[in-house]
Amino acid sequence: MGVPRIVPISDLRADAASLVKETRETRRPVFITQRGRATAVLLSIEEYEKDIDRVEMLEALDSGQEDIASGMRGYTLEEVNERLKAVIARHE
Template structure:
C-alpha cells in the first residue's frame, strides 16, 4: 500500500460527506489510504477494497509465521529430515 500523502489524503469528515464519490475515486485511483478527521482528530481510515484484501492476507500470513515461531521456540517443531521422511513415505511408489 502506498503511503499517505499528508497534503492530499487527510481530510475532514465534513468534506468527505460533501463529496463521497470523488473521495472514493481518489482512493481507488491512487491506491493510497485516506485519513478522515473530526474536530482535528483522526477518526477513520478508508482504503481501497483490493488494498484491504492484500493487507488482510499479509496479516494472516504474519500471524501464521508468528505462531510457527512460537511453536519452534517451545520445542513443538518437527525437524526437516523427519518431515521429509514422513512425506516421502506417504507418496505412492
C-alpha cells in the same frame, strides 16, 4: 507512501463518491478527521485485502515461531506451499 491525504469528515459527507474513486484509482488511503483528530481511514478494497493478507502472514509466521520454540513439529515445504497457494487462490 508520500504525504498522506487528510480530509475532514464534512468533505466525506459532501463528496464521498469522489473520495472513494480517489482511493480506488490511487490505491492510497485517505485519512478522515473529526474535530481535527484522525478518526478513520478510507482504503480501496484491494489495499484493504492486501493489508489483511499481510497481517495473516505475519500472524502465521509468529505462530510458527512459537510452535518451534515449544518443541512442536514444523511444516514441510510442501505443506507450506499448499497453504500459500490457498491464500493466493482466495484473492484471485
